[in-house]
Amino acid sequence: MSEKQLPDEVIVGLDVGSTTVKAVVMDPANNDIxxxxxxxxxxxxxxxxxxxxxxITAAFPNHPKEKMRVFITGSxxxxxxxxxxxxxxxxxxxxxxxxxxxxxxxGSVIELGGxxxxxxxxxxxxxxxxxxxxxxx
Numbered sequence: 001m002s003e004k005q006l007p008d009e010v011i012v013g014l015d016v017g018s019t020t021v022k023a024v025v026m027d028p029a030n031n032d033i034x035x036x037x038x039x040x041x042x043x044x045x046x047x048x049x050x051x052x053x054x055x056i057t058a059a060f061p062n063h064p065k066e067k068m069r070v071f072i073t074g075s076x077x078x079x080x081x082x083x084x085x086x087x088x089x090x091x092x093x094x095x096x097x098x099x100x101x102x103x104x105x106x107g108s109v110i111e112l113g114g115x116x117x118x119x120x121x122x123x124x125x126x127x128x129x130x131x132x133x134x135x136x137x
Contacts, residue, residue: 009067010034012056014086015094016045016076018114023052025060028069031101035059045076046083053084075115092118092134 007027015022025035035056041048049072057065070086073094081088089097091111095118099106111118118136125131 006034006060006063009069010060010063012053012068012070012086014049014052014070014072014074014077014080016041016049016072016074016080018075020114021045021048021052021074021076023056025056025068041076046080049076049080049084075113092120092136096120096132096134 007029009028011026011028013024013026019040020038021041022038023036024033026033037052037055039048039052056068060068070084071089071094072081072084072086073089073091075091077086077088080086091113095109095111099109099120106122108119108121111120116137118134120135121133122130123133
């Protein structure tokens with residue numbers, strides 16, 4: 001995507017897990033993925049996050065940093081978020097939000113991570129809508 005086509009604001013998402021870091025840059029207006037990567041961090045979570053942030057900045061050189069909203073999740077996200085000015089989102093909430101946007105008819109999700117497993121079940125709420133029931137080991 002050329003700089004001329006970039007949206008005014010982008011969302012940067014980082015998932016800092018026990019073995020890998022995943023990163024994505026998205027257009028919040030239409031959820032288009034503008035850039036993504038997935039790499040092992042070899043026990044160097046902060047270094048890999050910094051590497052990703054430098055790569056993202058280089059990939060979007062004319063995009064102002066203040067127009068990049070950064071969110072982070074995962075087992076390593078809590079301690080790294082304040083260091084890079086990111087908002088931390090708990091893993092189950094991050095998975096729930098993504099599923100509700102991209103797969104709104106899903107009834108359940110099982111996510112197996114490096115440290116734990118998560119299951120989220122959506123049930124019809126008698127008062128309308130759906131109620132989510134999350135569980136982690």
